[in-house]
Amino acid sequence: MIAATVPDQRPPHARLLAIDAAGQITHHPRSNFSDLLRAGDVVIANDAATLPASLLGIHERTGATIEVRLAGRRSLEPQAVRCFSAIVLGEGNYLTPTEHRPSPPELRPGDDLRLGPLHATVVCLLDHPRLVPLRFEGSSDEIWRGLVRHGRPIQYAHIPMPLTIWDTWTPIAALPAAYEPPSAAFILNWSTLDVIIRRGVYFATLTHAAGISSTGDPVLDARLPFDEPYRIPESTARLVREARERGGRVIAIGTTVVRALEHAAEINGVLRAGKGLATQRIGRETKLQIVDAIVSGTHEPGTSHHELLRAFVANGVLEDMNAELEEQRYRTHEFGDSIFVERMNSKGASVVPRNQTPSGSHPWPVLSMSYRLPHALLRRHPVDFSGSLFRANNLSARASTIRQLPDREGR
Numbered sequence: 001m002i003a004a005t006v007p008d009q010r011p012p013h014a015r016l017l018a019i020d021a022a023g024q025i026t027h028h029p030r031s032n033f034s035d036l037l038r039a040g041d042v043v044i045a046n047d048a049a050t051l052p053a054s055l056l057g058i059h060e061r062t063g064a065t066i067e068v069r070l071a072g073r074r075s076l077e078p079q080a081v082r083c084f085s086a087i088v089l090g091e092g093n094y095l096t097p098t099e100h101r102p103s104p105p106e107l108r109p110g111d112d113l114r115l116g117p118l119h120a121t122v123v124c125l126l127d128h129p130r131l132v133p134l135r136f137e138g139s140s141d142e143i144w145r146g147l148v149r150h151g152r153p154i155q156y157a158h159i160p161m162p163l164t165i166w167d168t169w170t171p172i173a174a175l176p177a178a179y180e181p182p183s184a185a186f187i188l189n190w191s192t193l194d195v196i197i198r199r200g201v202y203f204a205t206l207t208h209a210a211g212i213s214s215t216g217d218p219v220l221d222a223r224l225p226f227d228e229p230y231r232i233p234e235s236t237a238r239l240v241r242e243a244r245e246r247g248g249r250v251i252a253i254g255t256t257v258v259r260a261l262e263h264a265a266e267i268n269g270v271l272r273a274g275k276g277l278a279t280q281r282i283g284r285e286t287k288l289q290i291v292d293a294i295v296s297g298t299h300e301p302g303t304s305h306h307e308l309l310r311a312f313v314a315n316g317v318l319e320d321m322n323a324e325l326e327e328q329r330y331r332t333h334e335f336g337d338s339i340f341v342e343r344m345n346s347k348g349a350s351v352v353p354r355n356q357t358p359s360g361s362h363p364w365p366v367l368s369m370s371y372r373l374p375h376a377l378l379r380r381h382p383v384d385f386s387g388s389l390f391r392a393n394n395l396s397a398r399a400s401t402i403r404q405l406p407d408r409e410g411r
Contacts, residue, residue, distance in 0.1 A: 001298055001325050003158035004336035007167040009186040014331075016187075017298075017324060018340040023317045025324055030338050033187055033295070039200030040248030042239045046182035046256045047205040049173035052151025052165055053180075053212075056093075057115035062105040065091040068115055068134070069154050069179070071212050072226045074277060076177050079140045081147075083123075085226065086134050087215050088113075094155035094162075098216035107132055116150030118143065128220050154180050154212060158333055168334075177229075178210035183334035184254030184296050202243065204236040208256040208278070213303070224304045227279045230260035237264075237273040240290060249292035249342075255308050258282060261290040284310035293342040298325055298332045312343045 014030035028035070037043065053070035072085040090102030107129065111122040123133040136143050153163045170185035193203055208230040215221050240250055240261070252258045263278040265271045269289045280286075281304070288311050299305040301322060309318055321339070324330075330337045 001300070001330050001332040001336075004331040004333050005159055007159055007161070007163055007335050009167075009170070009183075009335065010189060011335075015328075015337045016340055017321065017328075017330065017337070019313060019317060019321060019342060021342045021344055023313060023320075023344065025317075025320060027324075027328065030187060031192075033338075033340070034192060034196045034199060034201075036340050037196055037199060037201045037251070038249070040202075040243065040246050041251055042202040042204060042243040042248060043196060043251045043253060044204050044206060044236060044240075044257050044261070045170075045172055045185045045188060045253035046178070046208045046210060046260075047170075047172045047174040048178040048182055048207050048210055048256075049170075049176040050153055050165065050168035050178045050181045050210075051176050052147050052153060054094075054152045054154045055115040055118065055147075055150060057113055057118075059105050059107075060112040060114055061108070064105045066104050066113065067093070067101075068113060068120070069212060071131075071179055071215075072209070072228065074227070074229060076175065076207060076209060076229050076231055076275070078144070078175070081140050081143045082136050084134050084136070086132060087130050087212065087220075088132060089130065089216065095157055095160070097157045098214050099218075101216050103129055116146065118146035118150060128217070130215060130217055131220060156214065156333070159335070172205060174205070175207055177207060178256075179212050180210055181334055182208070182210040182254050182256050184257075184338065186335070187295060187338055188253065202239050202248075204233075204239045206230060206232045206236055206257060206260055208260045210254075210256045213305070225255075225259070225278075225281070227277055228256070228259070229275065229277050230256075230263070231275050232260060232264055232271070232273050234273040237271050240271050250290055251293045251295065252291045253295045255282075255294070255296055255305050258288075258291050258294055258308060258311075262286070262288060265289045282308045282311050284315075286311040288312070288343055291343065293340065295338060295340050297334060298330050298336050298339055300332065309341055312341045314344065317344075 016028045016030040016033055018026050018028060018036055055068040057066055057068060059066050067089045069087040070084045071087050073080060073083060088104040088107065090104045092101050107122050109122055109124050113120045119137045120134040123135050126132060153165055153168045155163050168181040170182060171189050172185060197203060209228045211225050211228050243250055252261060259278045259282060261271060262282060263280055264276055271290055294312060296305065
C-alpha cells in the first residue's frame with residue numbers, strides 16, 4: 001500500500017475492496033459503495049466531529065518545547081473538558097514521524113504546561129513517560145475557546161501540508177468529541193445517503209470519541225485503542241432491532257461504530273441505547289453480536305484497526321486481502337481507500353438471512369440522526385435534528401439547508 005498524502009476526503013479515483021460472506025474479494029470504485037447494500041440493511045456511522053487536539057506549548061519547569069496530543073476523557077458532555085488523558089511529545093511537529101519524535105522532559109506531578117492561552121497541570125504519573133492525565137484551568141467555555149484558538153488537528157508526517165479542522169470533519173460531523181477523525185465516514189456524502197435510502201437502506205448515527213491511532217511508542221501503541229465514551233440514541237438502537245427482525249444486516253461505518261455497538265450489547269447480546277465507555281479490544285477471539293459488516297480504511301497488519309477485522313473473517317482471508325491491497329497499490333491512512341468486509345459465521349458462512357425486501361417496521365426508509373451540527377455549535381446557533389426521522393424525499397431539502405452553512409474558508 002502507499003500513503004495517501006493529499007487531504008481529499010472523497011477523491012474521484014478512490015477504490016473499495018470488498019469481501020463477501022464467502023470470503024470472495026472484489027474491487028469497486030468507492031463511489032459505488034451503495035451497490036453492496038441490500039434493502040433492509042441499516043448503515044450506522046459515527047457523527048463525532050474532530051477536536052483540535054494537538055496543542056503546542058512549553059513545559060514551564062524546564063522551558064522545553066512540547067506538543068500535547070489530547071487522547072481521552074470519560075465523558076462526551078461538552079462541559080466535561082477540564083480533565084483529559086494526553087500523549088506528551090518532545091520538540092518537533094507533525095513533519096517528523098511520531099515514532100522519531102523525542103520524549104518530553106521528565107514529567108512530574110504538579111508540572112505546569114503552558115499551551116497558548118491554556119494552562120494545564122500534570123495530575124499524576126502513570127506507567128509510561130508519554131502518557132499523563134492533565135487538568136486544565138478555567139471554565140468549560142474558556143477551555144473550548146482556547147482549544148479553538150490554539151489547537152490544531154492531530155496530524156502525521158505522511159501529509160506534508162498542515163490540516164485545517166475542516167479537513168477532518170466528516171459530512172455528518174456533529175458534537176466535537178473525536179481526537180482523530182472517524183475517517184471511514186469520508187465515504188459518505190449527502191448524495192450517497194440519498195441513494196442508499198432510496199434503495200430501501202436505513203441510515204443512523206451514534207457518537208463515539210474516536211481516539212488516536214499512534215503514540216510513537218510501540219509499547220504504548222500496543223494498548224490502543226484507549227477507553228472511549230460513546231452515546232447510542234434510542235432511534236439507532238430501534239433501527240438495529242428492526243433490522244434483526246426483518247433479516248437485514250447491520251453495517252458499521254468504521255471501527256469505532258463496531259466498538260460502541262458491541263460494547264453496548266456485551267451483557268446479553270441486546271443493544272441498549274444510552275451512554276457507555278468502550279473498554280474492550282476486538283479481535284480474533286471476539287464473537288460479534290450486532291455488526292454484520294464493516295466499512296473501514298485500509299490499515300497495516302498489527303494495528304488495532306487491522307486486528308479488529310479478525311473478528312469478521314479468517315486469517316487466510318485477511319492475508320489474501322493484504323496481498324490484494326499491496327498488489328493493487330491501494331492508498332492507506334485516513335484519506336486513503338476503503339474496504340467493505342462482511343462477517344462470516346464460523347469464519348466461513350453468512351450470518352444473517354439474505355432477505356431482499358424490508359418488512360414490518362417503517363413504510364419508507366428513514367434517515368435517523370441525533371446530533372447538532374458542529375458548524376452551528378461552534379457559532380452557537382444550534383440546528384437540532386435530535387431524534388428526527390426523515391422521509392427519503394425530504395433528504396435533498398435537508399442537505400441543501402446544510403450546504404448553506406459557511407465553507408472552510410468562512411464564505
